Amino acid sequence: MTTTVRMPAAEAVGRRAAQILDMMREHPGWERLNGSSMRYSTCWATFTGYPTVAQWSLERDAAPLLVEAVRVLALKAAVFELTGGDEEAAELLVPAPVDEMVHAVLAQFTLMSQMQADLGVIFPHATELEDFGYTSGCITDDYYTAAGWGVPPARYWLDAAEVDRRLAILNAHYGSVGIGRGGRSHDLTFSPDGSPQLAAV
Structure with a gap:
């Protein structure tokens, strides 16, 4: 990511991301979002993201990856909000397996649109700004930890190399x-x- 904007402090992003995720969980569409994101699994299995997970299994890995995806969406929404709507800043470095699940969640377009409207939050995603240069210890990890979610699980949060x-x-x-x-x-x-x-x- 090559942004000219000064990235917001980890504490501010973490605090706001945790609030956004709590709001998402309390939304009446939350259970539907979870179910719908995994329902059409044959449509979103790919060659280059999920299979980079060792001994990848859709049945075992889909649910934990969904947890990571909604966390990423909350982090990106927090950065977007705290930077006054900067899409480039909000396109955080994320590993390919997690990013693919983000796509599966965002594919629930009607539900995500309703959730955005109800919560007053925008979940940004700009494919042309994606950069798969994630490495552990980068600012995404700082934001993730500051949200109170611990350390990103190494099974899914794979360094770009x-x-x-x-x-x-x-x-x-x-x-x-x-x-x-x-x-x-x-x-x-x-x-x-x-x-x-x-x-x-």
Whole structure:
């Protein structure tokens, strides 16, 4: 993140983020938000975020990742508010697995819009400003800890260098079955009987 704005103090962000998260939990749409965010799991499984978690399992990891995602949304909302609406400042460094769950939550557009209106809070997210350069000990961690949530769980809060290392391993495996560019292309054809086959080179 390259912002020209002076980032707000950790104590202020942490205090406000904790308040925002409490408000979200008290909102009548909270349970629906949790359920809806995980309901269409087959739609938001990807090649480059969730699979970087060791021994990734949707059934085991979806709920804890959802906890991290709503915390991130509260932190980003607090920074956005405390900087007078600066989207760049609010686009905090977040690891890929957590960011993917943030997308799953924000996909509940109607509910999130209603929650924003009811709470008087904006949950900013600008894809063009995303930077996956998260490293432990950065300002995001300071904000997270100041909110009273302890230390971000290392299982999901992976440093960018470790994500890159794991992606290289994953891409080698993907490539062996014809899947390229982190799942953004493949060399598979589909035969009339429905079986996938590698295209002839």
